[in-house]
Amino acid sequence: MSIIDPSDTVERQNEKLLQIAQSLMRRVEEKHDQSGLAYQQFERAAMLETQVRQRTQELERTLDLLQESNAQLEQANVATERARSNITEAIETINEGFALFDPDERLVLFNSRFCRDIADITDHLTEGMHFSDYVTLVSRSQHLALSKGETARDWATRRLARHSSDHVVFNVRLMWNRWLQISEHRTARGGTVILQTDVTDIMRLERQQRDRMLDQQAKILQATLDHLNQGVCIFDHHKKLVGWNKTMNGLLSLPPQRSVQGLTFSKLLSMLKSDLTFEGSFGHDSLENWANLRDRRQPIAFEITRNKVQTLSVFAQEMPDRGFVISFTDVTAERETARALSDMNETLERRVSQRTQALGEALAEAKRANASKSRFVAAASHDLLQPLSAAKLFMSSLSDQLDDAGAAVTLGKAENALQSVENIIAALLDISRLDAGKAVFDIRNVPLSAILKPLRDELTPVAAAKGLELTIMDCDLRVVSDPGYLRRILQNLIGNAIRYTQTGKVLVGVRRNGGSARVEVWDTGPGIAAHNRKTIFQEFARLDATSTNDGLGLGLAIVERAAKGLGHDLSLWSEVGQGSCFSINLKIAPPTDTPSHRRSDIQPSWEDALSGLIVMLVENDEQLANAMALMIENHGAEVLLAHSAQDAIDLLSEIQLTPDVMLLDYQLGSDADGVALLDDIRMHHGPVPAAIISADRSKGLQQDCTIRGLHLLAKPIDKEKLLGFLATVSEACT
Structure with a gap:
């Protein structure tokens, strides 16, 4: 139980403590207790006095702090009130209506211009109003102009839907053709700022400009329509005539002074029904049914005859607003011309048939x-x-x-x-x-060397007997032809060149021409004039009848017919006094007849190239390593297989042998790679040729391999590329 009442003031508590201390001192002086009890009580009183003094000081400091806090709070309230006043004055200077809603959708602040144009709700705007209540209030205002068929609830729902966006700008139409632009933006704390701007003058100006533009466009459109040589009429979505040109008046005999503005399509069609005759199955009812379609109309084209004299081509198409356009083109002259041409064609066809x-x-x-x-x-x-x-x-x-x-x-x-x-x-x-x-042609793959070499041996003495130089170039190409007829063709061309050349030389060579080979026979003979270049291919045709040569006049005739039968293009170049060149174009045969032959040709070449080659393969994937080793050994090489960097080092140390080439996987585990392993092996065994195998296609690895002189083989392994690399190394070793 405390001897001090905590509810007393500090001064009262100090007064009580002093009285207690004095009382204790008196009792000490009055009594002399030999057991020391009085002294203990005195000592306890002194300690209490010290505690009271400390507590008094703490209370005094607390009071000072409290007074200082109250002073700061008062200053903050003054600053807040001043800031609020400044904000109020600031938003009052804004020309637009301004309102601020807090994150809880409550109205915090607004100026006098906010909703000033919706006068019947201004008295109901109060701080703390919820945003939905504000929207409902506006939707029920008599100043709001709702669209046809739209209710106040519909407008409020549409307005709240826009409120879900962080930033939105839209226009609100008021009575008496007035407009407000509403700009709504979300603040950083989740509140909402609304600005209302009167854009009535701008909207009216835009409408006036739009009306002027529409009027100008209408004039341009009318001038354009009048400039067309086609009759054009335009119907709106109610199927009423809203535009036409002068050509239409002339084609359909509508007098200019007669007013047809606003006539329905059915009425206009009925007026012209007696003058128009439809061609084919498309008739009056078909056209009217097309115009009355409720679904989308597809474009149509047909012909009509007016007064049995004038033929008009008609094209009708729907417009985006469900109206449609119909154009009329006078094709009377074209149809009369077509009929005349048809009659003429029939006459010509009869004559052609007879001939x-x-x-x-x-x-x-x-x-x-x-x-x-x-x-x-x-x-x-x-x-x-x-x-x-x-x-x-x-x-x-x-x-x-x-x-x-x-x-x-x-x-x-x-x-x-x-x-x-x-x-x-x-x-x-x-x-x-x-x-x-x-x-009967025996078409097959023919080596040109098998044709040209015998001809060189056979005809060189004949050319030498005349003092001519015969040169037949070697060629290793294979062509598709009949060997017997091809030899006869080339023999006749070379023989004719020797026969008709008195001095100089005869040259035979082969040029590649895309996928074909062109065999050319050049001579330094008298040449052939342009008007004789067809005659020479006729039977018994000889240009120089007085010549002493033994030509029979049948060689080129055989050449021309055989080349035509074999499908070989035969051509001739000649210049009088300079010589001639006969050439024949032959299709080059593919390297092999079938894939099986190709494999049989390649297999021995790899075995010959890789025979005796020692290959070290380091691959941590055992299945891939075994497959590669088997494939390489099947092509004649010997494989030293290791599944890790340490296995490879141990194997080379054990067998004391340096391989001819190394194939190293780039990723050999978490702590090793093929490039580092190769550096280690080359340090002990010298510059061994090597290739890195990796699925990594990064430029860094490619550059690293290039710098070190390594070949990079990408996974999945291409068999031909791998064997080609090994064959290159084997060739370098030999």
């Missing part, structure tokens, strides 16, 4: 005659070749029995004459077969 029939009969007769000629030539050639062969044998036997040199020379000339006759008959037989379409 075609006559030409067909003549062509059939020519074919029969040509077939008869070919059969005759074939039969005659076959019958003549046998006795000629017998005569040649007899003369050959006779030449062995003659001792007279003059008779031997005469006999040799007779044999040459018989050989010439045999060549002529063989050429005629070839031409007859080609003309009759009975030539």
Whole structure:
């Protein structure tokens, strides 16, 4: 139990404590207790006095702080009131209506211009009003102009929906054609600021400008329509005529003074029904049904005849506002011209049919005659070749029995004459077969070297006998052709070049021409004039009849027919006095016939290239490592396989062997990579060729490999690239 009442003032408590202390002192003086009890009480009283003094000081400091806080609070209240006054004065200077709602949607502050144009609600605006109550108040105002069919609740719902946005600007229409622009913005603390601006003058000015622009556009549109040579009429979404041009008046005979503005489409169509005749299945009812469609109308086009004289092409199309436009084009002249052309075409078709029939009969007769000629030539050639062969044998036997040199020379000339006759008959037989379409071509892949080399050996002596230089360039290309006919074509072209060239040289070469090979035969002969370049391909055609050469006039005829049958393009360049060039274009054969052949060709080459090559493969993925090792060993190389960097180092240390090449996975685990392993191995075994295998396609790894001279193989591994790299290393080792 306390001897001091806490409810007493500090002064009263001090007074009581002093009285207690004095009383205790008196008792000490009055009593002399030998046990020391009085002294203990005195000591306790002194301690109490010290505590009282400390508490008194603390209370005094607390009072000072309280007085200081009250003074600061009073100053803050004055500053707050001054700031509020300044804010109120500031928003009053704003020309727009201003209002602030706090984060709880309560009205905090607004100026006198806020809702001034909605006078019947200004007296109801109070601080603390909820935003929804404010919207409801505005929606029920008599000054608010609602849209047709819109209720106050609808307007309030639409207004609250806009309130959900952080920033929104919209216009509100008031009575007497007045407008307010509402700008609503969310503050950083979640409150809402509303600005109201009277934009009536701006809206009226914009409407006036828009009306002027619409009037000007209407004038431009009318001038444009009048400028068209088509009749155009425009109907609105009520199907009433709202625009047309002068051409329409002329086409449909609508007098200019007659007012047709506002006529419905049905009324106008009825007025013109007696003058118009529809062509085909599309009629009057079809057009009216199209105009009355409630769904979207598809464009239509049709023709009508006016007064059975004028033909009009009509096109109708719907506009975005559900109105539609109809255009009329006078096509009378075009239709009359078309009818005249149709009559003329019928006449020409009859004539062409008659001429075609006559030409067909003549062509059939020519074919029969040509077939008869070919059969005759074939039969005659076959019958003549046998006795000629017998005569040649007899003369050959006779030449062995003659001792007279003059008779031997005469006999040799007779044999040459018989050989010439045999060549002529063989050429005629070839031409007859080609003309009759009975030539059988053996199309296959032909090495050009197999054609050109024998011809060089055969014709070089002939050219040398005339003092000419014959050069046939080697070529390793394979082409698609018939080897027998191709040899005959080139033999005739080269032989003709030698035959008609008196001095100089003959050059044969092959040029690549895209996917084909062009064999060219150049000579320094007399050249061929332009008007003779078709004649030379005819049978028995020889430009120089007085020439002493032994040309038969059939070689180029055979060349032209054989090239045509094989599908080879034959061309000629020539300059009189400079020489000529005959060329034939041949399709290059693919490298191999089938994929199986290609694999069989490649397999031995890899085995030969990789045979004996020692490859160290370091790959931590065992399945991938085993697959790569098996593939490499199947192509002739030996593989040293390791699954980690330490395994690779231990293996090389154990076998004391340096591999020819190393394939290193870039990521060999959490604490090792292929590049670091290669640096370690090269430090002990020298600059071993190597490639890094990695799925990492970053530029950093590529640059690192380039700097170190490493080949980078991307995962998944490309077999051909891997084997190609190993083959390159193997070739360098040898």
